[in-house]
Amino acid sequence: MSVAELKERHMAATETVNALRERLKQKRLLLLDTDGSISSSFFAFSGFSLKLDLSWELRSMNLAVATYARSQGKTPLTFGPTDLVCCRNLQGHTGKVYSLDWTAEKNRIVSASQDGRLIVWNALTSQKTHAIKLPCAWVMTCAFSPSGLSVACGGLDSVCSIFNLNSPTDKDGNSPVARMLSGHKGYVSSCQYVPDEDTHLITSSGDQTCVLWDITTGLRTSVFGGEFQSGHTADVLSVSINGSNSRMFVSGSGDTTARLWDTRVASRAVRTFHGHEGDVNSVKFFPDGNRFGTGSNDGTCRLFDIRTGHQLQVYQQHHGDNDAPHVTSIAFSISGRLLFAGYSNGDCYVWDTLLAKMVLDLGSLHNSHGGRISCLGLSSDGSALCTGSWDTTLKIWAFGGYRRVI
């Protein structure tokens, strides 16, 4: 078989796959759609595998969810600038803050910054309880273990390091590295502990894989993606583990897709979610575990359903020009009604997830961050939001006034 012939076949196969994908998309749309059903079925019946105009598609989608919500008597949240108020300003880093994580119960925060330090804060008193100097200053992510006894971090050194918070420090005040999880061939972009297990951790990496680690042995339990598997085709930038079913996790990648994985089946992704037009910088499971949100370089956040594979909602602020600010990080409120999204221009929007309405911009408040919001996270009880920024500070925002925590 000649090369040309092979190429031809490959082309044909790709065409078929694309056409099938389109048809699948339409089918899904059809099932989901209530408003645009006529036009949708028209396309389906006529058998065209036309690529639907994306904006139309999005509009119809949004209309579907939003209209349904309205028909159920849902009104947009009213959310004033005093409803979410900055009540703590955590200063102490001297470099850009890249990542933060809350403990499960004790209201502590770990943050990672370009100054090469992890700082553990008491969010209530805004005191620092630990400052850990890292062997490699280029840290990108950090995570608290579920028990709150150790923290993990990873960065450009391609190693995920675990630090024990109770271990004695040496004479320089440095904590020793309790465990090095090495094996990634690219930077470690994100890490998260498996809920309720201090011994397992999932990392995502610039080598296009995600890895489930056994911390006690320091070995890889399974590798998701990679060369011979149907994994991501670009750097994996973010992971989020399902809170209600910790076997499932979702990863977002520079290949503009998000993938759903089952930790028992490393060989292939359970599902691939298309839709974004830029790197998926952040993924986060919805509190109920059946949906997840994504934030992307294309300036949008999206909500996907893991059971149907549908894209449920798009959260997009229309900017006049093309260069919409990137979404750097997202988080859901405890009920899921609110989606917090940090943007590269320092904005931090609060979205009504149901109606895709922006209800508040934390970046417009008078005490907001002076730089890009690089990370954000909600405390486990949902009462406070912490944002980390390139202006080297972290801020804690709490529901103010007499607003109920939602």
Add this chain to the structure above:
Amino acid sequence: MPSGRANVGDGGVQYSFAMEYHGPPITRHLPRAVPINVDRIPVAAVVSQGSLSDKLALPVVQPILASDITKNFSKELGLGSECLVSPKSVISFERQIGDDDSVSKELLLGLGTETTVSPNSGPSNHDCRLSGELSCSGTLEINPDGRYGSGDFSDVINSSTELGASTTSHDLSKELLAGVGSSGTLGFSDSFDKSRDLSGSPSEFGVSNACKESLDINDLSQPDWASTESILSFDYPSSRVSSLQVGDCISEPACDERRNLVVTFRDIESEDGDLTEELNGAEPEITGLKKEFEVRAKKGTCYRCFKGNRFTEKEVCIVCDAKYCSNCVLRAMGSMPEGRKCVACIGSPIDESKRGNLGKCSRMLKRLLNDLEVRHIMKAEKFCSMNQLPSEYVCVNGKPLCHEELHLLQSCPNPPKKLKPGNYWYDKVSGLWGKEGEKPSKIISPHLYVGDPIKADASNGNTQVFINGREITKVELRMLQLAGVQCAGNPHFWVNEDGSYQEEGQKNTKGYIWGKAGTKLVCAVLSLPVPSKSTYSCGEQVNNVVSRPLPDYLEQRTLQKLLLIGLSGSGTSTMFKQAKILYKDVPFTEDERENIKLLIQGNVYGYLGILLEGRERFEDESLNERRNYNCSRSPGQTGHADENDEKTIYSICPRLKAFSDWLLKIMVSGTLEAVFPAATREYAPLVEELWDDAAIQATYDRRKELEMLPNIASYFLERAVDILRPDYIPSNVDILYAEGITSSNGLACVDFTFPQPASDDVDSADQHDSLLRFQLIRVQARGFGENCKWLEMFEDVRIVIFSVSLSDYDQFAVDGDGTLENKMMLSRKFFESIVTHPTYDQLDFLLVLNKFDLFEEKIEQVPLTQCEWFDDFHPLMSRHRSSNSNSNSINNSPSLSQLAFHYIAVKFKRLFSSLTARKLYVSLVKGLEPGSVDEALKYAREILKWDEEGANFSLSEYSMYSTEASSFSH
């Protein structure tokens, strides 16, 4: 009001009296009694918005003004009941407020509005609702004119500062409260900016900070608090003990309030914090710039661990005077970027009384840190901009200096020693310098343009004799008389910096004051200054602003980061290793070498595997050839030929064949790393035999046909037998040649300094440079393109060293989309994406054209035009080829490789300047030659130096290559 009073009176010290509130109609007066609910006592809790808190438990401090106010309350109200130091004092305190006049009512109201949302854990839900409604109306009122109110407030503060430094807090708080009352509200939700403005004064900042800290600690003293948040008390067991001794009437309610706030995370804390901040703000404004730690429970203990006594050695924070024992100092002060300051104090100006200690290291620090670190910290302490004397504190001839003037004063050749804040007079003509109202203390450099012209009464003299317009003191007059200067008739003198003096209105110099040896003695006796020797020479140049050296603290970025980047295979790893070997005393530790050894041995097995694979291929090929040959010659005898001529020169004996098959199997399964080099000991003899085998040698001779085999493999394969011995220790050269030593890690960095050059050619600049530390960061470029998220992390590098392998021009690699592309083009693509990356907008780039040694060989065989980017390379040199090869002198006629190098350099330069309109620096490197890498890195250093020396000379003259490509054009 009366009802509230009655209730309170009845309630006494019991909590339960609040239950009597069932059902009465809501009035505005009621809420004053409400806050008795212990969970919701709305006393200002201090959570400053911008407080620099830290992980340390800072010592216990009294909220200064807050307590003053309370005292005033009790005084003004004249209530018989004193505040009790007990949990119940909450109530008595509240009662006082409840009885108070409108001022405290407003205060309470303002606070009360904020407290309403907490989960109602209190005993009376009814009350809560009441206050909730109240708060609603409260906020409505407050928000619109909150800003106005706070404006008034700060005005009051300012006016009270004008009253004088010693205003008693009694008066002040009256003022304050009156001010508050007049504005009508205490809604600070809008006054945030104002409070920020106020907190611009660092001293105040510190106090509020300290207050907060004390409250934090006081929290712990509350038993119920400790139980709800047990982790906290667990963290700070010792603070709990100490704070018990401190608690007084005000801190108790305050901490109750805090607990409430802390738990629910509402915004009140910040608002209340601001309020207190503002309240507190007034006090420090008046007392001046002292930021200090107040009372501590026990004197002399460490401020962090509360251990030790006054005799234990301690280090003092130069801002807040906190003292830390040797165990805590490093934790409390961190890396000390501005010298010995607590982490919270970083960024604050120092306590002026400690200025004298700047840069003077204690023994303790020397013991804790190594020499270099101590030197570094002390230098930072002395020279960092934050620690410099605030210029406005120095007044010369009645005018506060601006920053430039102060700097001029301090950087002159003969500066006033130990300049402290204060008022000075300065005689610009003679250089005489002294404290205002005193005799001269020193003669500094004259003609500095600092301050106003000198005043006649600057030194408060009464002799009627004037020098340069200043009436001199008696002591000076005495000196003049002893020096033989005629002072009869109250003359006015002009004295120059060299001591020559003239009478006013006359031209001729009458003599030199300090000319005689005796005068100096007299001056010494009268403790008057004499000019120092250097004063004569300096004169005019001092004012030349351009020649002024840069302030030292601007050069504090001593760690210069160099980012080394390039495609895989461009030799970045080699350069990195080379730098390590060049500049490090111990480039690789024992452990590293052990790892490297295993790696090299693994690599060698890999190479062998490739060879064996090649051998099989060659064997098959030659067999096929022979068969074909046989077929074509005698089709009838194929069977016979097969049996006889099965052996070719590529065939090996069965035992080796088995080993070979096994090795290949392992390679295919991808577990080579796992099996080898652990099995080295076992297989080393076999490898020796294999290597000596003729078949392998024959294959090795054809290694050019094996694409998989890297160039470097031959270096190792030829020494395979040595390397695979168990006792093999890799040499530096081996390490240099070895692949994959640094690439397994995404990032590697090495700190180094350029070694001191030989002593004969040291000039001062070089000496200074040798102190500069450099950090070479080498990043493996994986997943490049627009998705290089990590590039943003290197925004603080000073220069990007971009490495391109020259020999790549005829090689191909798979790019991102899976298509095969020329590696030079890939490099170019990568170069473009890096250069145009916004992070590196204004950065210098040094292009390293690497692997010139390989290039030299290759260019003779493969034309450069192989790469489409270089298709217009037509060197004008073919005629001289013969002579060229003999004499390699570049000046006469450069070799083809030299020309090609220049051509490529120009290509890149043009590309660079078209993308950025800046200049690209290019360096030629043979990665395997230490001198070459050394040169390139030193070139990078030079570029940085040019950068620092400023834009006032043209860089273009210094670049090695011109942009014109005249020599290559056809």
